[in-house]
Amino acid sequence: MSLIQYLSRIQFDFDAIDLLADEISALGLRRPLLVTDRGIEASGILGRALHAAHPHKPMVFSGTTENPTEANLDACLALWAEHGCDGVIALGGGSALDLSKAVALLTSHGGRFADYDVKTGGSARIGKVSPQIAIPTAAGTGAEIGRASVMSLHDGRKCVAVSLKMVADTIIADPGLTLSLPPRLTAATGIDALSHGIESFLSPSYNPPADAIALDAVARTARSLRRATEVGSDREARREMMMGALEGGMALQKGLGAAHAMATPLGEAHYHHGTLIGILLPHVVAWNRPFSEDRIARLEQATGDGRPLERWLSDLVGDLGLPQTLSALGVHSADLPSIAVKAAKDHLTLTNPRPTGADDYGTLLLEAM
Amino acid sequence: MSLIQYLSRIQFDFDAIDLLADEISALGLRRPLLVTDRGIEASGILGRALHAAHPHKPMVFSGTTENPTEANLDACLALWAEHGCDGVIALGGGSALDLSKAVALLTSHGGRFADYDVKTGGSARIGKVSPQIAIPTAAGTGAEIGRASVMSLHDGRKCVAVSLKMVADTIIADPGLTLSLPPRLTAATGIDALSHGIESFLSPSYNPPADAIALDAVARTARSLRRATEVGSDREARREMMMGALEGGMALQKGLGAAHAMATPLGEAHYHHGTLIGILLPHVVAWNRPFSEDRIARLEQATGDGRPLERWLSDLVGDLGLPQTLSALGVHSADLPSIAVKAAKDHLTLTNPRPTGADDYGTLLLEAM
Numbered sequence: 001m002s003l004i005q006y007l008s009r010i011q012f013d014f015d016a017i018d019l020l021a022d023e024i025s026a027l028g029l030r031r032p033l034l035v036t037d038r039g040i041e042a043s044g045i046l047g048r049a050l051h052a053a054h055p056h057k058p059m060v061f062s063g064t065t066e067n068p069t070e071a072n073l074d075a076c077l078a079l080w081a082e083h084g085c086d087g088v089i090a091l092g093g094g095s096a097l098d099l100s101k102a103v104a105l106l107t108s109h110g111g112r113f114a115d116y117d118v119k120t121g122g123s124a125r126i127g128k129v130s131p132q133i134a135i136p137t138a139a140g141t142g143a144e145i146g147r148a149s150v151m152s153l154h155d156g157r158k159c160v161a162v163s164l165k166m167v168a169d170t171i172i173a174d175p176g177l178t179l180s181l182p183p184r185l186t187a188a189t190g191i192d193a194l195s196h197g198i199e200s201f202l203s204p205s206y207n208p209p210a211d212a213i214a215l216d217a218v219a220r221t222a223r224s225l226r227r228a229t230e231v232g233s234d235r236e237a238r239r240e241m242m243m244g245a246l247e248g249g250m251a252l253q254k255g256l257g258a259a260h261a262m263a264t265p266l267g268e269a270h271y272h273h274g275t276l277i278g279i280l281l282p283h284v285v286a287w288n289r290p291f292s293e294d295r296i297a298r299l300e301q302a303t304g305d306g307r308p309l310e311r312w313l314s315d316l317v318g319d320l321g322l323p324q325t326l327s328a329l330g331v332h333s334a335d336l337p338s339i340a341v342k343a344a345k346d347h348l349t350l351t352n353p354r355p356t357g358a359d360d361y362g363t364l365l366l367e368a369m
Numbered sequence: 370m371s372l373i374q375y376l377s378r379i380q381f382d383f384d385a386i387d388l389l390a391d392e393i394s395a396l397g398l399r400r401p402l403l404v405t406d407r408g409i410e411a412s413g414i415l416g417r418a419l420h421a422a423h424p425h426k427p428m429v430f431s432g433t434t435e436n437p438t439e440a441n442l443d444a445c446l447a448l449w450a451e452h453g454c455d456g457v458i459a460l461g462g463g464s465a466l467d468l469s470k471a472v473a474l475l476t477s478h479g480g481r482f483a484d485y486d487v488k489t490g491g492s493a494r495i496g497k498v499s500p501q502i503a504i505p506t507a508a509g510t511g512a513e514i515g516r517a518s519v520m521s522l523h524d525g526r527k528c529v530a531v532s533l534k535m536v537a538d539t540i541i542a543d544p545g546l547t548l549s550l551p552p553r554l555t556a557a558t559g560i561d562a563l564s565h566g567i568e569s570f571l572s573p574s575y576n577p578p579a580d581a582i583a584l585d586a587v588a589r590t591a592r593s594l595r596r597a598t599e600v601g602s603d604r605e606a607r608r609e610m611m612m613g614a615l616e617g618g619m620a621l622q623k624g625l626g627a628a629h630a631m632a633t634p635l636g637e638a639h640y641h642h643g644t645l646i647g648i649l650l651p652h653v654v655a656w657n658r659p660f661s662e663d664r665i666a667r668l669e670q671a672t673g674d675g676r677p678l679e680r681w682l683s684d685l686v687g688d689l690g691l692p693q694t695l696s697a698l699g700v701h702s703a704d705l706p707s708i709a710v711k712a713a714k715d716h717l718t719l720t721n722p723r724p725t726g727a728d729d730y731g732t733l734l735l736e737a738m
Contacts, residue, residue, distance in 0.1 A: 012575070209619055212581040
């Protein structure tokens with residue numbers, strides 16, 4: 001077992017899930033609420049986690065939807081109140097992880113989720129939240145070590161709360177939980193992990209430790225993503241992908257760039273995030289190249305491939321069997337102008353290495369059609 | 370200003386010291402105790418810090434000795450009690466930083482320092498300690514982000530307390546504070562920073578983010594240590610050295626190796642730690658080589674030098690004008706056997722890549738004479 005502690009206490013290894021009972025005790029929890037989804041329940045992973053939690057008996061909410069909603073949150077808060085819960089365990093992908101952060105936030109601070117909207121300055125009021133253990137079941141979002149929670153409100157708006165105080169106290173990263181992840185999801189979430197390394201390394205923020213971690217995330221995912229997708233049972237590839245995703249999440253504090261700035265408004269139509277990123281990122285790298293020659297050269301060293309980064313990326317996305325155009329996903333040209341405007345206003349545009357306005361985003365989106 | 374947060378909140382930049390008042394307020398401190406030494410007081414850096422703390426008025430203890438003692442600690446605790454202090458600011462090198470951790474520990478936990486000895490298991494009882502701000506004035510030990518405090522007890526024994534709970538809440542890393550550090554101290558503390566990158570990278574613990582940070586620390590210090598020593602006013606070199614030292618400190622959680630295992634007992638005779646490391650490390654790298662071929666090759670890539678790492682290191686130490694043998698420091702051959710025995714028992718021997726017993730240490734020490 002490897003104990004790693006940067007933003008959080010991270011237990012990383014195959015079978016690390018077996019430490020769940022110890023980690024619940026270490027946080028002093030008596031009645032945790034476990035937040036997961038039906039897929040995790042059906043796959044047997046929930047059963048494994050409950051077994052590992054013994055003699056603790058978490059309450060379970062398995063109704064997390066693909067994009068977590070305020071209705072999910074209300075259901076969790078009702079369970080928490082009814083059973084006197086005192087901490088939350090997230091078990092799943094980005095949705096369960098985001099929902100758990102929201103539960104930890106509201107059970108400690110009260111109010112409604114919208115009160116903590118980062119856009120209105122509400123996130124600045126976030127102090128220490130309820131104790132959290134995060135157990136990712138995919139290698140991708142890095143949300144297990146992330147500081148953000150995205151929630152669809154009752155009125156349909158998406159709202160984001162962001163605070164370092166919301167990072168989980170403990171992460172249990174067990175690559176064994178990803179062995180049964182299907183190829184397409186492995187590929188799309190893996191591209192997301194890779195993109196976190198690339199976009200955060202290209203961000204102009206000064207943070208050398210995060211840069212070093214980002215480069216390592218790129219090297220690791222570049223080496224292992226094909227293999228993890230083609231042979232899902234390959235333990236070494238799954239381990240490398242989980243570490244790469246975690247490192248991608250650790251590097252995120254530098255901020256991301258134009259690919260994520262476009263994926264946010266495009267994601268409102270429920271296209272898969274990693275799939276969108278795979279389509280957009282090669283165009284963004286080409287766009288950024290004149291402003292990031294040196295850094296892109298270091299990324300090319302990290303991938304260990306002779307080709308230009310944008311070319312290597314688009315070949316990789318194709319080889320993984322993922323869509324390579326927005327049209328193939330069903331995006332309509334008529335929607336692009338409003339998406340370009342939203343992307344230009346997104347805070348991630350500020351950490352893209354090349355200044356990018358709405359017109360530039362319009363061009364990039366057309367290229368990606 | 371760059372805000373970096375891994376183990377701690379790190380404010381890193383020239384003039385970051387000007388943020389001291391804000392950071393005191395952010396921790397909610399009303400009456401901090403500032404721990405420093407006479408050299409820092411005489412250099413004008415203390416005056417600068419007190420000015421930056423305004424309108425806060427820290428109490429000052431400037432009697433820190435080169436190896437902090439329990440007498441220093443008692444004096445700090447008396448000041449704390451007399452003035453109702455509620456947090457500690459460390460301003461200085463490794464000694465002031467270590468002493469401040471001890472102050473934070475005892476003011477929150479009570480008892481004597483020896484109660485928290487890592488060797489007797491006392492460190493395991495350490496919970497959250499009093500709030501701390503760490504302001505390093507040299508680029509070397511990494512103690513500003515470290516988890517250990519070394520104290521010379523009243524009875525002459527050295528005692529070490531180790532806990533992640535003792536890492537400072539906030540670090541203000543201002544390379545400007547190192548501009549007046551004399552060449553010899555710049556060289557010796559810089560070698561210590563470099564050695565943290567090298568020995569932690571060679572440690573077999575699994576921690577890829579720490580590995581990535583360690584390699585970056587080596588690359589940065591390898592590029593800048595000569596320049597910072599030769600032209601102390603070179604701001605870029607000072608910045609790189611301070612970042613390299615911080616990264617070396619972040620990587621330490623992997624554990625160090627045989628050079629530090631020998632430097633600990635040798636240091637009891639008050640030889641300068643970085644100077645000892647400069648003498649010992651080339652021999653340790655040569656000794657480890659058969660067990661770490663791949664990792665040493667990656668370190669050689671990071672130094673950007675064609676020579677074998679051990680050769681590059683010993684040339685560097687010589688060029689910096691530091692002693693290259695233990696004899697030159699005044700170590701007597703008769704003392705080596707007991708030092709070898711102590712090194713073999715040191716916990717850092719466990720994270721050296723090659724198993725190293727007392728006889729092996731004896732041979733290494735003779736080579737270094």
